[in-house]
Amino acid sequence: MRLPRVNFYPLAGPALASAVSFAIGALFILAIGRSPVDVYGMFFSQTFGNSYGIGQVLFRATPLMFTGLAAAISFRGGLFNIGAEGQLTVGAFLTALVGCSGPWIPSGLLMPAALIAGIAGGALWGAIPGFLKARFGAHEVINTIMMNFIGTALVSYLVTNVFLVPATVHTPTIARAAEIPRLDLLTGAFQGAPVNLSLVLALCACYATYIFLWKSRPGYELRATGLSSNAAAYAGIDVARQTVHVLAVSGGLAGLVGSNFVLGYKHYFELGFSENVGFIGIAVALLAKNHPLGIIATSLFFGILGYGSLTINTVVPKELANILEAIMIMFVIVLTRLVDRWMLAVQQRPAA
Amino acid sequence: MYVVELQEITKAFAGVKANDRVTVRVRKGDIHALVGENGAGKSTLMKILYGMVEPDAGTIIFEGTEVRIGSPRTAIALGIGMVHQHFMLIPRFTVAENIVLGSEPSRRWGGLDLRRAEREIQQLSQSYRIVVDLRARIETLSVGMQQRVEILKTLYRRAELLILDEPTPVLTPQEVEEFFTTIRRLKTQGKTVILITHKLNEVMTISDRVTVMRHGKVAGELETASTSAREIARMMVGDDVGQPVQKVPRDSGERVVDVEHVTALNDRLLPAVRDVSFTINKGEILGVAAVEGNGQAELVQAITGLRRFTAGRVAIKSRGATGRPSPRTLAHIPEDRIKFGIVLGFTVLENLILGRHGEREFSRLLLLRWEKIDEYAERVIDEFDIRPRRKDLPVRSLSGGNQQKVVVGRELSKDAAFIVASQPTRGLDIRAIDFVHSALIKERNRGKAILLLSSDLAELLELADRIAVMYEGRLNGIFHASETNERELGLYMTGFQKQHGLEAAQG
Numbered sequence: 001m002r003l004p005r006v007n008f009y010p011l012a013g014p015a016l017a018s019a020v021s022f023a024i025g026a027l028f029i030l031a032i033g034r035s036p037v038d039v040y041g042m043f044f045s046q047t048f049g050n051s052y053g054i055g056q057v058l059f060r061a062t063p064l065m066f067t068g069l070a071a072a073i074s075f076r077g078g079l080f081n082i083g084a085e086g087q088l089t090v091g092a093f094l095t096a097l098v099g100c101s102g103p104w105i106p107s108g109l110l111m112p113a114a115l116i117a118g119i120a121g122g123a124l125w126g127a128i129p130g131f132l133k134a135r136f137g138a139h140e141v142i143n144t145i146m147m148n149f150i151g152t153a154l155v156s157y158l159v160t161n162v163f164l165v166p167a168t169v170h171t172p173t174i175a176r177a178a179e180i181p182r183l184d185l186l187t188g189a190f191q192g193a194p195v196n197l198s199l200v201l202a203l204c205a206c207y208a209t210y211i212f213l214w215k216s217r218p219g220y221e222l223r224a225t226g227l228s229s230n231a232a233a234y235a236g237i238d239v240a241r242q243t244v245h246v247l248a249v250s251g252g253l254a255g256l257v258g259s260n261f262v263l264g265y266k267h268y269f270e271l272g273f274s275e276n277v278g279f280i281g282i283a284v285a286l287l288a289k290n291h292p293l294g295i296i297a298t299s300l301f302f303g304i305l306g307y308g309s310l311t312i313n314t315v316v317p318k319e320l321a322n323i324l325e326a327i328m329i330m331f332v333i334v335l336t337r338l339v340d341r342w343m344l345a346v347q348q349r350p351a352a
Numbered sequence: 353m354y355v356v357e358l359q360e361i362t363k364a365f366a367g368v369k370a371n372d373r374v375t376v377r378v379r380k381g382d383i384h385a386l387v388g389e390n391g392a393g394k395s396t397l398m399k400i401l402y403g404m405v406e407p408d409a410g411t412i413i414f415e416g417t418e419v420r421i422g423s424p425r426t427a428i429a430l431g432i433g434m435v436h437q438h439f440m441l442i443p444r445f446t447v448a449e450n451i452v453l454g455s456e457p458s459r460r461w462g463g464l465d466l467r468r469a470e471r472e473i474q475q476l477s478q479s480y481r482i483v484v485d486l487r488a489r490i491e492t493l494s495v496g497m498q499q500r501v502e503i504l505k506t507l508y509r510r511a512e513l514l515i516l517d518e519p520t521p522v523l524t525p526q527e528v529e530e531f532f533t534t535i536r537r538l539k540t541q542g543k544t545v546i547l548i549t550h551k552l553n554e555v556m557t558i559s560d561r562v563t564v565m566r567h568g569k570v571a572g573e574l575e576t577a578s579t580s581a582r583e584i585a586r587m588m589v590g591d592d593v594g595q596p597v598q599k600v601p602r603d604s605g606e607r608v609v610d611v612e613h614v615t616a617l618n619d620r621l622l623p624a625v626r627d628v629s630f631t632i633n634k635g636e637i638l639g640v641a642a643v644e645g646n647g648q649a650e651l652v653q654a655i656t657g658l659r660r661f662t663a664g665r666v667a668i669k670s671r672g673a674t675g676r677p678s679p680r681t682l683a684h685i686p687e688d689r690i691k692f693g694i695v696l697g698f699t700v701l702e703n704l705i706l707g708r709h710g711e712r713e714f715s716r717l718l719l720l721r722w723e724k725i726d727e728y729a730e731r732v733i734d735e736f737d738i739r740p741r742r743k744d745l746p747v748r749s750l751s752g753g754n755q756q757k758v759v760v761g762r763e764l765s766k767d768a769a770f771i772v773a774s775q776p777t778r779g780l781d782i783r784a785i786d787f788v789h790s791a792l793i794k795e796r797n798r799g800k801a802i803l804l805l806s807s808d809l810a811e812l813l814e815l816a817d818r819i820a821v822m823y824e825g826r827l828n829g830i831f832h833a834s835e836t837n838e839r840e841l842g843l844y845m846t847g848f849q850k851q852h853g854l855e856a857a858q859g
Binding site for chain 2: 215216217218220221223224227228230231232233234235236
């Protein structure tokens with residue numbers, strides 16, 4: 001088995017960039033009259049300082065791996081999937097529905113069935129804009145965004161009008177057999193943190209995507225289409241069909257987000273549970289340069305930012321925490337590019 | 353009396369010496385040819401002279417004084433003009449507007465005095481007898497006309513020394529002759545011309561002196577009158593160019609390709625291919641000759657399945673593959689290799705299986721068999737002399753000639769009954785051209801049916817068994833290659849019609 005060598009040089013950019021972004025964040029903290037040392041001290045001690053914090057970071061990184069992969073695979077295929085939010089909402093809702101249909105599905109199959117339902121829902125929600133693009137040339141950016149509105153509104157209607165548990169905003173609880181076990185119960189670590197075996201599923205998905213892209217024939221075709229649709233057509237690849245497939249696979253990956261929250265944590269579907277992971281996934285993928293293994297690292301980074309800014313809520317206003325998080329994301333992306341360009345200039349280009 | 357002396361010029365890119373102590377002297381009033389293989393350093397040297405590249409070492413002496421040419425602006429001020437391989441014209445501007453661009457004559461308040469400019473250009477074009485319509489838009493002109501505009505542009509800027517970078521491949525035979533006449537007229541008016549070219553017959557016809565470059569060094573400088581094409585070729589390549597593989601006479605009469613009444617539109621949805629029919633037999637090369645833009649590109653796309661056709665039928669008949677050809681059942685060397693033939697973001701290895709990735713040898717179930725692909729890639733890189741010899745490099749970093757070899761190597765190593773080769777040697781050096789020619793003839797001798805498009809009529813005459821001429825989307829005659837010549841083909845390419853010419857070789 002021969003795979004492209006994993007090169008750690010691409011991590012240098014993000015690492016340097018995040019250091020600089022933390023420094024810039026410090027200026028904002030100073031501007032509201034707080035001590036960066038205190039705020040960052042809290043930020044890091046709450047995220048890395050104890051196993052509960054680490055568990056929380058991992059829990060937040062898990063869905064980002066799925067949506068990061070969703071974004072990366074569509075970028076690799078030459079398409080922009082802005083619709084992960086809608087895809088994961090539909091997927092997670094179906095996961096929850098299947099999860100509580102205990103009597104009809106044998107209990108041993110309930111959890112896999114719930115996962116498959118999630119994949120199917122996401123895939124359908126991705127395939128529709130894919131089809132519209134392939135058949136009519138309608139741009140996928142518009143269509144995936146529209147499908148977000150439709151997906152969230154539809155699920156919201158169904159939850160509040162059909163499947164609602166009175167006095168809550170969520171669906172009935174899933175059967176025990178459908179639950180994905182939490183890591184603290186399995187290992188004793190991460191006591192009290194919601195991180196669960198979905199994390200392992202997400203890591204497997206990253207590796208599988210890596211194998212898919214560089215070792216499989218469909219992955220090769222996907223990359224060829226993404227880099228040059230003309231050359232792909234020349235090579236006998238059905239570019240229109242590729243468009244549908246890429247967005248379906250991308251949506252399917254987003255549809256797995258429900259495993260973490262619905263099957264692994266709350267055990268029901270709740271409106272607004274996703275906290276925009278569908279959109280953050282785009283940043284996760286870009287920062288990882290659309291590399292499935294890089295996404296593991298960048299998801300963790302965003303997990304740290306997400307949970308870290310939650311913990312400092314107690315010492316700085318919530319708004320500042322949110323601003324800080326967004327600034328960090330923007331700076332890391334800009335600085336990564338700058339650092340890369342700089343490194344490229346240093347290495348000097350080979351002769352033409 | 354030298355107009356320019358380049359002395360001991362050295363220039364390295366990332367450690368590789370493109371020019372290694374190159375000394376070239378150009379006499380005033382000469383037509384000086386500069387020849388060499390791809391990557392021999394000709395273009396780098398000329399870019400140094402034109403101020404586009406700064407040399408690492410060496411001096412330039414222009415009309416007796418040492419000069420430093422830091423930018424094209426300096427070169428132009430000195431009286432050096434350059435016509436690039438790819439024209440630098442703005443399609444929507446008129447001829448006059450393009451000629452004055454960058455040195456516009458202005459009125460007192462900064463307005464553009466196009467009248468005055470037109471008068472001046474008119475005088476120029478009369479004294480050099482270079483005829484163009486100054487008010488015509490560039491996009492409406494033929495390639496030959498556009499070249500005249502480029503030459504006028506350099507003359508308008510008072511160039512005394514003109515550098516012409518591979519000017520002839522885009523021209524028809526008639527245009528080449530007119531071009532040569534223009535060059536000679538420039539010479540008689542005292543101008544000096546440096547001509548970069550691959551074609552030795554042109555060197556012999558037009559030049560006074562010739563500098564041969566090889567691997568970044570000067571391999572020799574000769575008086576054209578006292579040398580031969582053979583000697584120049586030997587200097588370029590280092591040893592004698594091998595004799596091409598001989599064509600085995602074949603007349604199987606067994607049809608492999610059937611093209612019937614094919615009609616297709618171009619990208620602007622205008623008719624581009626009109627009712628074209630022909631057949632290709634087993635072991636036959638059918639050449640297609642046409643001036644750029646007469647539907648030949650669209651015809652190839654229709655035949656290879658990249659373009660829909662509005663009427664007609666294309667079929668392959670052979671063991672294994674029957675029916676409409678698809679990218680999987682034919683070998684296709686596309687004209688635009690960057691657009692169709694390769695994926696620039698892929699490595700050499702990944703490009704070598706493009707379109708072949710589904711073959712049983714390279715993929716099993718859904719997985720690619722990288723060990724097999726590695727072996728195959730090494731074989732092709734070796735056989736087709738792709739350089740550098742590294743399969744894991746991004747194809748983007750290869751020179752144009754080597755990218756072409758990737759495409760040619762991949763397609764010719766594929767066992768397809770029908771091969772479509774569109775400009776397969778464009779941009780290649782002598783040795784590579786020789787290799788591709790031999791490879792095509794070998795495939796022909798093995799019984800393949802080959803459709804060959806080339807703007808190089810000598811190439812068509814050498815390789816093809818029959819030559820079809822296209823004009824304005826129609827077939828304007830099919831000729832036996834042994835019974836025609838460049839002059840006749842050139843006439844039919846520009847629309848000449850003679851009834852019996854059409855029937856000559858149709859059967």
